[in-house]
Amino acid sequence: MGKKILITDPEKCTGCRLCEIVCSVKHDGVSNPALARIHVVKWDNEGFYLPMRCQQCREAPCLAVCPKGAISRNEALDCVQIDYERCIGCKLCVQACPFGAMGWDAERGRVFKCDLCQGDPQCVRFCDMKAVDYVEADRLGCVRMREAGEQYSALLRRFGRG
Amino acid sequence: MALNRKIAFIDLTTGQTRTEPIPLDWRRKYIGGRGLDAYLLYTHCPAQADPLGPENVLLISAGLLVGTLASASARTHIMAKSPLTGLLGSANMGGFFAPELRWAGFDHLVIRGRAEKPVYLYLHNGEIEIRRAENLWGAGVYDTQDLLRRELNDPETQILCIGQAGENLVRFANVMTGRKNAGGRTGMGAVMGAKNLKAVACRGTQSIAIRYPQEALEYNKQIIDQVVSTKVSQIMQRWGTGFIFGVTNTTGLVRCRNFQYNQLPNSEDIECENLDKVSIGLDGCFGCQVHCRHRYIIPEGPYAGTYAQGPEYTSQGAFGAEVGCRSLNTVLVGNHLVNDYGMDTLEVGSMMAWAMELFEKGILTEKDTGGLRLAWGDDEAVIELVKRIAFRRDIGDILAEGPLRAAERIGPQSLPYLIHVKGMSNLHSDERPTPALALNIAVSSRGADHLRGRPAIDLYNLPLPVLERVYRNPDGYTGPLTNRYSEYEGKPRMVQWQELVYMAVDSLGVCKYHTVFLSPNHPQFQEFARLIYLNTGLEFGEKEIWDIAERCYTIERLFNLREGMTRKDDWLPDRYFDEPTRLGLPVARGKCIDREKFRAMLDEYYRLHGWDENGVPTPETLARLGIAEPKPAA
Ligand code: SF4
Ligand code: SF4
Numbered sequence: 001m002g003k004k005i006l007i008t009d010p011e012k013c014t015g016c017r018l019c020e021i022v023c024s025v026k027h028d029g030v031s032n033p034a035l036a037r038i039h040v041v042k043w044d045n046e047g048f049y050l051p052m053r054c055q056q057c058r059e060a061p062c063l064a065v066c067p068k069g070a071i072s073r074n075e076a077l078d079c080v081q082i083d084y085e086r087c088i089g090c091k092l093c094v095q096a097c098p099f100g101a102m103g104w105d106a107e108r109g110r111v112f113k114c115d116l117c118q119g120d121p122q123c124v125r126f127c128d129m130k131a132v133d134y135v136e137a138d139r140l141g142c143v144r145m146r147e148a149g150e151q152y153s154a155l156l157r158r159f160g161r162g
Numbered sequence: 163m164a165l166n167r168k169i170a171f172i173d174l175t176t177g178q179t180r181t182e183p184i185p186l187d188w189r190r191k192y193i194g195g196r197g198l199d200a201y202l203l204y205t206h207c208p209a210q211a212d213p214l215g216p217e218n219v220l221l222i223s224a225g226l227l228v229g230t231l232a233s234a235s236a237r238t239h240i241m242a243k244s245p246l247t248g249l250l251g252s253a254n255m256g257g258f259f260a261p262e263l264r265w266a267g268f269d270h271l272v273i274r275g276r277a278e279k280p281v282y283l284y285l286h287n288g289e290i291e292i293r294r295a296e297n298l299w300g301a302g303v304y305d306t307q308d309l310l311r312r313e314l315n316d317p318e319t320q321i322l323c324i325g326q327a328g329e330n331l332v333r334f335a336n337v338m339t340g341r342k343n344a345g346g347r348t349g350m351g352a353v354m355g356a357k358n359l360k361a362v363a364c365r366g367t368q369s370i371a372i373r374y375p376q377e378a379l380e381y382n383k384q385i386i387d388q389v390v391s392t393k394v395s396q397i398m399q400r401w402g403t404g405f406i407f408g409v410t411n412t413t414g415l416v417r418c419r420n421f422q423y424n425q426l427p428n429s430e431d432i433e434c435e436n437l438d439k440v441s442i443g444l445d446g447c448f449g450c451q452v453h454c455r456h457r458y459i460i461p462e463g464p465y466a467g468t469y470a471q472g473p474e475y476t477s478q479g480a481f482g483a484e485v486g487c488r489s490l491n492t493v494l495v496g497n498h499l500v501n502d503y504g505m506d507t508l509e510v511g512s513m514m515a516w517a518m519e520l521f522e523k524g525i526l527t528e529k530d531t532g533g534l535r536l537a538w539g540d541d542e543a544v545i546e547l548v549k550r551i552a553f554r555r556d557i558g559d560i561l562a563e564g565p566l567r568a569a570e571r572i573g574p575q576s577l578p579y580l581i582h583v584k585g586m587s588n589l590h591s592d593e594r595p596t597p598a599l600a601l602n603i604a605v606s607s608r609g610a611d612h613l614r615g616r617p618a619i620d621l622y623n624l625p626l627p628v629l630e631r632v633y634r635n636p637d638g639y640t641g642p643l644t645n646r647y648s649e650y651e652g653k654p655r656m657v658q659w660q661e662l663v664y665m666a667v668d669s670l671g672v673c674k675y676h677t678v679f680l681s682p683n684h685p686q687f688q689e690f691a692r693l694i695y696l697n698t699g700l701e702f703g704e705k706e707i708w709d710i711a712e713r714c715y716t717i718e719r720l721f722n723l724r725e726g727m728t729r730k731d732d733w734l735p736d737r738y739f740d741e742p743t744r745l746g747l748p749v750a751r752g753k754c755i756d757r758e759k760f761r762a763m764l765d766e767y768y769r770l771h772g773w774d775e776n777g778v779p780t781p782e783t784l785a786r787l788g789i790a791e792p793k794p795a796a
Contacts, residue, residue, distance in 0.1 A: 014453040016446030017258070021231065025379055030369035031229050032265065042317075044340065045308065047442055047457035047469055107369075126383065128390060128399075128451040 003078045005137045006114075006121060008051045013131035015042055015049035019123035026122045027112070028105075035105060037114035038123050038132065051123075051132050054101035054114040056080050062093035062102050062113075078137070079116045087111065164230055164370050164698040165189065167269035170290055172283065174357055175216055175275030179290045184269060189700060191788070193707075194269060195225030196252065197669035197714035199241040202272060203250070204721045213245035213349075214331060214356040216276035222263075222322065222362060223270040225671020229261035229370050229448070230697040231382040233389055233685075234673035236260060236448035238322065238339065244348040244608070245356070246333045246509075246564045247585040249722045252608045253336065253350045254668055256447035257343030259364070262320035266366030277358040282310065282323075285364040295360040302326060302502040303338040310363050323361035324351040325504025327552045331355050333564040334509035334586075338501060342455065342471035343447070346506040348586065348608050349564070373699035381696050385676075385685055386451050392681040398454045402444065404434030406680075407475040410591060411483065414746015415621075417592045418483040419538055420515040421581050421737050424592040425745040426483035431490045437473075440494065445471055452675050460494050473497035479590020480511020485518060486538035495545055503552035512587030513561045513568070514547050519579050526572065532556030583610035584731050594743050595753035596621065598653035601763050605657065605732045607718040613674060615661035619682050620647045628682050633659050636687045636704040648749060650759040654767035662711035666690055669714065713787040716771070716779050720789070729777045732764060 020036035028035050038053040057063075060080045063071040070086035071093060073079070089109055094102045103112045116134075124134045135143055168181045184194075192198040199221040207219040221241040228235045238260040244251030263269070267288040280295040298306050303325040311319050320339065327335035328351030335351030336344045345351075354360070372378050389395050397405050407429075410416050414425045430436070440461050446453035460468045473481075473493050481487055481496030500507045514536075520526040521536035528535060534550070534557065536543055550558025560568050565582040581588050586609025593600035598620045599612070606614035619632070626645045633643055633655055642652040660678070663686055667677045670690060678686050685693075687704035694700050694707075702710075722731075734755060742754045765775060772783030779789075 011443070014444050014446035016448060016450050016453060018446075018449045018451065021229075021449060022379060022382075024369075025231055025372050025375045028369070029375035030371050031231070031261075032367065032369040034265075034367035035369065044317075045304070045469065047341075047445065047471070122379070126386070126451075128386075129453075 003137050004119075004134050005056070005078060005140065006053065006116065006124070006132065006134050007140065008053070008132050010048065010050040010131070012129040013040065013049040013051055014129055015040055018126050019051060019132055022122040022126045026117060035103065035112070037101070037103065037112065052099060052101070054080065055099060056114075056116070061096040061098060065092045065096040067092065077116055077119055080113070081115060082111060082113060084110065164226065164372070165700070167224075167264055168267055168288070169270040169272065170268055170285075172271060172273045172290065172292070173275045174273065174277040174281065174292070174359060177292055179292070181268075181288070181290070189226065191710065192714055193226050193666070193669035193710055195223050195228075195237070195669040195671045196239045196241065196254065197665060197710060198270060199223050199239055199252075200714045200717045200721070202270065203241050203243070204717050206272060207243055209724055211243055213243045213248065213251070213353060216274065216357070218243050218353055218356070220273040220350070220353050220357060220359075221270065222273070224260035224263045224268075225669055227693060227697055228671035229264040231372060231378040232449075232670065232672055232693045232697060233382060233385050234447060234450035234452065234676045235671050236450060237668070237671040237673060238263070238345065239668060239671070240337050240345040240350045242350060242353045243725070245331070245352045246349040247609050249584055249725050249727055250608050250718050251348035251350055251353065252718075253345030253347050254613070255337070255339060255343040255345040256450075256673055257320075257339040258448050259320045259322045259339040259343075260671055261448050262364050262366060264366070264370055265368055266364040267368050268364075271362070273357065273359065276356065280358050280360050282359065282361040282363060284314070285362065285366075287366050287368055298360045299329060300326065303504050304341065304502050306361055307340075310361060314363060314365070316365055319363050319365045321361055321363045323504075324354045325502055325552075327503045327505040328352055328355035329360075330552065330554050330562070332505055332551060332554065332562040333567070334506040336504050336506045338504050340471070341469070342501050344501065344506070346508065347611060349506075351504050372697055374696045378696040381692060385689060385693070389676050389684055390451055392683050394680045395452050395675070398452050398675065399444070401434040402437065402455050403474045404437055404478060405475075407478040407482075408433045412747070414743060414750030415592050415595065416479060416483045417515070417581065417588075417590045419486045420484065420519040420579060421592070421741070422519070423745050424594065424743040424750060426486070426488070427745075429482065429488060431488050432478050432482045432493050436490050440490075447673065450673060450676075452673075454675060458494060460491070460498060462491055463495065465495050465498060468498055470494065470498040470501065472501070476511070476589055477507050480507045480514075481544060484511045484515035484590050485544050487541055487544055488539065489541050492541040492544060496548055499545070499548045499552070503548070505552060508589045509564065509587050510548060510551060511590060512581060513551065513565070514544060516565070516576075516579055516581065517547070517557065517561060520572065520576050523579070525576050526557070530557060530572075578736060581610070581735055581737070583734065584727065586610050592743065594738055594755055595746070595750040596647045597650045597755060597760065597763065598647065598656050600734060600738060600755050600760070601653060601767060602657045602660070604734050605764070605767060607715065607722060613664065615657045615664060616679075617653070617656035617660045618680055619678065620653070620656055623647060624682060632678055632682050632686070636708050648753070650756070650763055654763050654770055657767060658770045661715055662708060663687070665711040665715050666707050669711070670694070709787070712771070713789060716783065716787055716789060719771075719773065719777070719779060723778060729775075732777060734760070
């Protein structure tokens with residue numbers, strides 16, 4: 001089995017924010033979007049919803065700026081992870097992340113980010129639309145192609161093959 | 163904790179605010195949301211208060227499970243004395259306001275008095291500010307939320323507000339959040355307008371601790387699977403509530419041309435399948451996997467390009483069947499306008515249909531309507547009428563007064579055509595072929611309304627064992643039950659049961675599509691008990707939740723009795739008894755309600771609730787439910 005990656009599809013998202021809540025409950029035992037590792041950015045005047053979360057970068061800026069080497073890549077999981085033993089809470093990573101995916105828990109005084117729920121992402125499990133999905137990386141192209149192909153083939157079937 | 167949210171008392175006259183914890187005792191007796199609101203209204207609103215006066219008490223709340231891991235725990239409840247009926251006012255809406263209210267630290271707002279100038283409330287992490295809103299006055303629902311988010315410089319702010327209809331004291335103005343979530347019924351928007359309260363904005367980052375997080379996560383998954391495994395949820399996930407219009411219209415259960423027909427023939431254009439043309443996707447309330455409404459763009463006409471949400475089956479009724487229109491665009495535009503002006507789509511549709519029938523009968527003429535010809539199926543006239551109601555222009559000013567006051571102004575000859583109960587219009591459904599549904603609208607504690615106690619699953623003619631499983635629990639009911647919807651026997655029990663299950667979900671803050679409303683297999687008392695336990699740690703048996711719902715429903719009854727309601731108000735308009743239906747399938751054609759049998763149903767219904775033959779709770783019932791307040795004079 002190939003490595004899996006987390007993907008999002010705004011076309012499918014209904015904006016329900018269940019993904020945010022299951023995330024904060026899973027990690028912190030509380031319902032609080034401010035602590036969720038995924039956040040649904042909404043353009044309410046257009047009805048456009050985009051779930052945003054850590055991209056698990058290969059050249060991760062958070063990893064690069066960390067003065068303590070507390071951030072590393074877990075290659076098996078294809079995940080950027082935090083070692084709280086080393087973290088000094090300087091928040092440089094929070095400022096470095098271009099996606100805003102490194103959070104700061106003011107109450108506990110520590111950073112937090114998506115850990116892919118150690119391979120069983122709860123946002124994916126709960127999203128019936130599969131607007132967030134966890135798919136094998138080497139099959140991603142295939143999945144997208146089939147989805148796009150479905151629209152195209154529907155047209156072909158409707159209007160003939162040209 | 164889910165139990166540490168506060169109650170805030172806000173006096174708009176003096177500008178004083180005070181917050182207090184919510185006693186655990188209240189949770190055990192009223193749960194929260196609508197149940198606790200009912201208690202608060204009964205105890206805080208002075209008898210015979212002027213609904214549009216400063217003495218009326220406006221309650222805004224989030225149910226006990228809002229924001230937790232309970233599927234679709236999204237609901238805001240709003241209560242006050244109703245300017246439409248003079249009785250209990252109560253409205254409920256989805257969206258994202260209620261969870262944000264809880265993250266901001268609050269569960270219940272008790273708002274009294276009246277601000278001198280327009281204001282809005284800003285609640286954030288335990289703080290309450292009363293802020294000036296002169297710049298918002300005059301703005302519609304969409305713009306108000308936009309302007310406030312800009313002013314507060316925070317697009318995550320959730321806002322509950324009124325549109326122009328609420329400002330203009332249209333007696334069925336609603337309270338809105340988002341593009342289409344409407345606390346629609348009983349004119350709660352007019353109460354806000356009268357208080358000069360334009361909006362409540364909130365924003366919070368306070369955690370709601372889940373008592374048993376891992377178990378709650380697993381159980382919620384189970385509940386979601388239970389809900390989305392039913393056919394009706396799957397249909398809704400795909401088509402939205404619009405499908406209900408199609409099936410009920412086909413049967414002949416839809417009011418057409420006010421109350422002249424029970425079906426709109428050739429309705430293809432406004433059927434839900436057609437919405438696909440304009441839909442850009444479905445939309446979910448907080449935490450919901452049913453996502454029952456569309457996001458759409460109006461395709462043509464003066465509003466082309468406008469983004470709106472819905473339309474629900476009620477708008478297909480209001481801007482379709484009731485007024486005899488058949489244009490999808492009219493439904494889309496009408497739905498958009500009522501949401502932006504902030505008016506109850508059901509009431510608007512009914513008032514327009516009534517006016518059109520009066521016009522047809524010559525009771526209203528162009529002289530009364532400011533030159534507007536109110537002809538059936540005239541799309542332009544319908545849209546124009548919506549605007550005139552919102553801005554109270556000529557005939558709109560009369561209709562904005564709601565059924566009974568409008569009839570008073572037009573004259574007694576208009577009364578027989580009014581389809582209302584307790585001064586509130588019914589939605590677009592026709593209950594003549596369905597005695598159980600007819601009983602529900604007659605006795606509902608907020609006037610003609612399906613969301614108070616409609617036993618919608620009665621329409622499925624389900625096998626008796628399925629009904630027994632639902633309706634015998636949790637109090638061991640042993641009386642009759644019947645499974646054909648044309649029957650009268652056993653129906654009062656269905657109505658009573660639904661009233662209590664809806665009271666329970668409204669107190670928990672969960673959506674009705676996630677309980678026994680459209681499916682017998684959706685969660686109910688037993689599941690509620692487990693959800694409450696895992697999320698909050700509070701232990702309730704299913705029978706205890708039933709008892710709480712009974713207590714709260716009885717308090718709503720007491721409020722209505724105190725404000726002057728009598729048995730006579732639990733009754734249907736004469737047309738239900740005297741005019742048989744003309745169209746539809748054989749089960750629905752040639753039907754009307756039998757007066758004597760209906761009377762017997764009403765008696766039985768009172769008995770089940772422990773109320774006497776006048777509908778007054780007996781001393782034994784009050785003692786059993788531990789309702790301490792003195793019984794008001796009957
Ligand atoms: S759970 Fe899925 S549909 Fe809901 S907001 Fe998250 S990504 Fe969107
Ligand atoms: S079923 Fe519809 S109204 Fe209910 S919570 Fe889901 S999206 Fe909201």
